[in-house]
Amino acid sequence: MNAQLDTALAETDASLDVDAEIAGSRLLPTADELRRAVPLDPALEARIHRQRDAIRDVLAGRDERLLVVIGPCSIHDRDSALDYAGRLAELNAQLGDVLLPVMRVYVEKPRTTVGWKGLAYDPHLDGSDDMAEGLYQTRRLMRDITALGLPIACELLQPMLVDYIEDLLGWAAVGARTTESQVHREMVSALGLPVGFKNATSGDIGVAVDAMGASRHGHRYPGLDAHGRPALLTSKGNPDTQLVLRGGQRGPNFDAASVERARGALLEGGLDGSIMVDCSHANSGKDPARQPAVLDDVLRQRLAGQRALTGVMLESHILSGKQKLGGELRYGVSVTDGCLGWEESAALLTRAAQQLRQGVSAGERLSACATN
Numbered sequence: 001m002n003a004q005l006d007t008a009l010a011e012t013d014a015s016l017d018v019d020a021e022i023a024g025s026r027l028l029p030t031a032d033e034l035r036r037a038v039p040l041d042p043a044l045e046a047r048i049h050r051q052r053d054a055i056r057d058v059l060a061g062r063d064e065r066l067l068v069v070i071g072p073c074s075i076h077d078r079d080s081a082l083d084y085a086g087r088l089a090e091l092n093a094q095l096g097d098v099l100l101p102v103m104r105v106y107v108e109k110p111r112t113t114v115g116w117k118g119l120a121y122d123p124h125l126d127g128s129d130d131m132a133e134g135l136y137q138t139r140r141l142m143r144d145i146t147a148l149g150l151p152i153a154c155e156l157l158q159p160m161l162v163d164y165i166e167d168l169l170g171w172a173a174v175g176a177r178t179t180e181s182q183v184h185r186e187m188v189s190a191l192g193l194p195v196g197f198k199n200a201t202s203g204d205i206g207v208a209v210d211a212m213g214a215s216r217h218g219h220r221y222p223g224l225d226a227h228g229r230p231a232l233l234t235s236k237g238n239p240d241t242q243l244v245l246r247g248g249q250r251g252p253n254f255d256a257a258s259v260e261r262a263r264g265a266l267l268e269g270g271l272d273g274s275i276m277v278d279c280s281h282a283n284s285g286k287d288p289a290r291q292p293a294v295l296d297d298v299l300r301q302r303l304a305g306q307r308a309l310t311g312v313m314l315e316s317h318i319l320s321g322k323q324k325l326g327g328e329l330r331y332g333v334s335v336t337d338g339c340l341g342w343e344e345s346a347a348l349l350t351r352a353a354q355q356l357r358q359g360v361s362a363g364e365r366l367s368a369c370a371t372n
């Protein structure tokens with residue numbers, strides 16, 4: 001870890017513990033300290049603002065490209081994450097006319113019960129939970145990926161961690177397990193970036209629509225200021241949100257009827273109909289091999305005129321499948337949910353781009369006929 005940060009961090013004085021149930025306490029850097037240790041230069045900051053604007057344009061329908069949030073289910077090592085980012089940046093140069101790729105750099109994992117919680121929590125993958133190091137690695141990695149020209153996305157799970165990384169993100173998700181939480185809605189209302197709310201694990205989309213409505217409003221809520229002090233914060237409200245359909249306990253919800261129902265619910269809630277389909281999770285029954293079929297269906301709906309479909313999400317890594325933590329790890333294989341491999345992912349995006357180009361040029365031909 002950064003030496004300057006390291007000396008500032010120590011075990012806190014146990015005699016100060018007011019709660020006997022807390023078995024230990026270690027200081028973390030404040031967001032301000034970490035940002036100073038891993039700074040963002042003004043040129044990169046300006047680039048991230050342009051990336052957010054480009055994503056906002058897609059969500060609002062001003063840009064016809066398809067937003068593609070793609071990458072590992074979770075990041076567990078820097079080398080494979082940078083390797084993946086390099087490949088995606090190269091592919092972006094070829095497909096950027098019709099797709100807007102954003103890399104999943106997911107460093108916090110929500111668990112159904114218990115399990116590894118991600119690089120930010122446990123960077124050594126061994127239960128030692130060296131979070132000061134995890135946050136440092138996270139910020140450095142995110143900065144290095146954005147420097148390749150790629151916008152990045154992650155799930156914002158623990159509101160206290162947002163300030164450590166928020167300035168680096170192009171897009172963020174609130175996950176299926178937290179969409180109904182008022183605390184997360186307040187958090188989103190203070191973010192200056194586009195955010196997708198996922199439907200609940202039950203499949204209920206109403207909570208996500210409510211979340212979008214709630215986070216458009218300004219809120220007053222307790223949190224931490226940039227120096228880590230408790231403060232009453234006042235947010236302005238975030239107008240740039242999107243509904244993410246990820247399927248649920250009753251099955252998938254990416255089909256045309258489900259998408260149209262979701263669009264109706266958004267309009268009824270007074271919201272623009274911007275929808276992303278997560279091709280993974282309950283929409284693929286957690287079988288990565290099913291993600292291409294979901295993507296195909298979404299593309300068919302888009303080409304048939306469903307303009308509310310502005311984005312897709314795919315879980316993809318260097319190599320396909322998944323592996324358990326514990327033994328020796330294979331390079332580039334997910335340690336959480338199963339992913340598509342890179343070769344297949346690249347072929348899939350290339351095919352999607354071709355289909356979208358053909359669709360667009362067919363559309364242009366039709367409008368040219370109409371005006372002649």
Ligand SMILES: O=C[C@H](O)[C@H](O)COP(=O)(O)O
Nearest residue numbers: 109110111112113115336337
């Ligand atoms: O995206 C990843 C997982 O679906 C999510 O973190 C839940 O994982 P779990 O059910 O294995 O805990």
Ligand SMILES: C=C(OP(=O)(O)O)C(=O)O
Nearest residue numbers: 073175176177198246281
């Ligand atoms: C955990 C995730 O998704 P969900 O909230 O849909 O389960 C994820 O996208 O990594």
